[in-house]
Amino acid sequence: MDKRTFLKTSSALLAGSFLTPFKPMIPKNLQEIRTNWAGNLEYSASNYYQPRTLNELQELVSRLEKLRILGTRHCFNTVADSTENQISLDRMDHIMKLDEEAETVTISAGVTYGELGPYLDERGYALHNLASLPHISVVGACATATHGSGVENGNLATAVSGIEFIDADGELHHLTREEDGDKFNGAVVALGSLGVVTKLTLNVEPAYQMRQFVYLQLPVSELENNFEEIMSAGYSVSLFTDYQSDSVNQVWVKQKIEGDAAALPDPGQNFFGATLADRHVHPIIEISAENCTRQMGITGPWYNRLPHFRLEFTPSSGKELQAEYFVPQDHAVEAYQQISSMKSDLEPLLMISEIRTIAEDDLWMSTASGRPSVAFHFTCQQNWEELKKVLPVIEEKLRPFDVRPHWGKMFTMSPSRLESVFDHIDDFRNLLAEYDPTGKFQNAFVRQNIIGS
Numbered sequence: 001m002d003k004r005t006f007l008k009t010s011s012a013l014l015a016g017s018f019l020t021p022f023k024p025m026i027p028k029n030l031q032e033i034r035t036n037w038a039g040n041l042e043y044s045a046s047n048y049y050q051p052r053t054l055n056e057l058q059e060l061v062s063r064l065e066k067l068r069i070l071g072t073r074h075c076f077n078t079v080a081d082s083t084e085n086q087i088s089l090d091r092m093d094h095i096m097k098l099d100e101e102a103e104t105v106t107i108s109a110g111v112t113y114g115e116l117g118p119y120l121d122e123r124g125y126a127l128h129n130l131a132s133l134p135h136i137s138v139v140g141a142c143a144t145a146t147h148g149s150g151v152e153n154g155n156l157a158t159a160v161s162g163i164e165f166i167d168a169d170g171e172l173h174h175l176t177r178e179e180d181g182d183k184f185n186g187a188v189v190a191l192g193s194l195g196v197v198t199k200l201t202l203n204v205e206p207a208y209q210m211r212q213f214v215y216l217q218l219p220v221s222e223l224e225n226n227f228e229e230i231m232s233a234g235y236s237v238s239l240f241t242d243y244q245s246d247s248v249n250q251v252w253v254k255q256k257i258e259g260d261a262a263a264l265p266d267p268g269q270n271f272f273g274a275t276l277a278d279r280h281v282h283p284i285i286e287i288s289a290e291n292c293t294r295q296m297g298i299t300g301p302w303y304n305r306l307p308h309f310r311l312e313f314t315p316s317s318g319k320e321l322q323a324e325y326f327v328p329q330d331h332a333v334e335a336y337q338q339i340s341s342m343k344s345d346l347e348p349l350l351m352i353s354e355i356r357t358i359a360e361d362d363l364w365m366s367t368a369s370g371r372p373s374v375a376f377h378f379t380c381q382q383n384w385e386e387l388k389k390v391l392p393v394i395e396e397k398l399r400p401f402d403v404r405p406h407w408g409k410m411f412t413m414s415p416s417r418l419e420s421v422f423d424h425i426d427d428f429r430n431l432l433a434e435y436d437p438t439g440k441f442q443n444a445f446v447r448q449n450i451i452g453s
């Protein structure tokens, strides 16, 4: 199958049936932004807009019948796609405004975590958590419930305390956590379907320093007996494994430094049977650690330690497909065992798997909504033909734990399964109908997976 057929087939399989779009001649300099970051998806939109002002944006939204907003293009599936119109807000002013009294920062839609981190840190402030990479837009990340790790840390959208968006008529709305209760909980993780988010207000906290250590070869028996203790050993803990042996390949422990760094205890050579790494490592051990944030206990600002990957380098491996599944934390070990039982199916495809924890939240469409969660992430070869055979098996094995998929990554779960594991999906549909009665912001992905048509 050639690349074009592959792209079309994989989009159709993910997003359900849709009309074959008219493919315009796209100027060369736009070619790159007409595919997603991983290059596995060529967007189908016939028209691509880059407004420069709020007025231009409102005019566009009122005029167009169907549209989707594009962030930094890091989703692997068709959630950001449109067969009609895509709008990028990247050319609009990137605004970051700290309110020290309220301990919040308000950002405009184009801003990435890579821009926001240093801005806040220079002013003495920080966010509570970050994803594995800083390259992504804050709004796009919150829209899909993007997360980092830490048993006490909610996903990135839990920092949102206010949201400004344009509805289907081009009208501007503001919702806040304080004043809008349930409506706010439905609006934050909205998969780009409620309207065009123009601003988010995020809670901030005093800036902090961190250090991280990596341990190699954690015996699985130790993980099975001490899962909670291991995942609570730092502010944020990630496990990396390929499930091929009776050890977990790597444990990344990120510690928040309170007080004097020099007075902190030594990490110790041994961590539940795993050995302290004596060099910087990449989660995929064969890849150079150059693109990873500094390890070996070297102190650094929060925005340079919470992500695994450095802003100035390509994150992860590049040409890949990602999938991720969330189960309640008290099923973590059983879920691990179920996935391990598939090690021969995973071996040809899996580059690396990451296991993280996420605190419970009350955002309707969040993957951690109503339950403290553990996430099993899979970075795989870019081979959808093979991966689409393996994902349903993982989904079936994790089904007893009411598994939920990551909204921005590959999955094959049926709409009826999604409906049964996202408790507020009906409330969410009603909220969409209130702000977007004609489905202007809905694409094939949303119609299939959320609306059910």
Ligand SMILES: Cc1cc2nc3c(=O)[nH]c(=O)nc-3n(C[C@H](O)[C@H](O)[C@H](O)COP(=O)(O)OP(=O)(O)OC[C@H]3O[C@@H](n4cnc5c(N)ncnc54)[C@H](O)[C@@H]3O)c2cc1C
Pocket: 037, 038, 068, 069, 070, 071, 072, 073, 074, 075, 076, 079, 080, 089, 109, 131, 132, 133, 136, 137, 138, 139, 140, 141, 142, 143, 144, 145, 146, 147, 148, 191, 192, 193, 195, 196, 197, 198, 315, 316, 406, 407, 408, 409
């Ligand atoms: C290398 C790599 C590492 C990753 N690591 C993690 C990780 O650690 N944790 C994790 O949870 N995920 C991770 N992801 C997934 C990714 O971060 C999320 O899927 C995120 O949504 C990407 O944001 P984006 O702006 O690039 O998204 P896009 O693909 O551009 O958009 C995502 C969604 O946001 C909507 N959207 C964007 N802007 C707006 C707006 N202004 N108004 C309304 N809707 C909008 C889009 O319509 C779409 O539905 C990773 C992805 C990659 C490629």
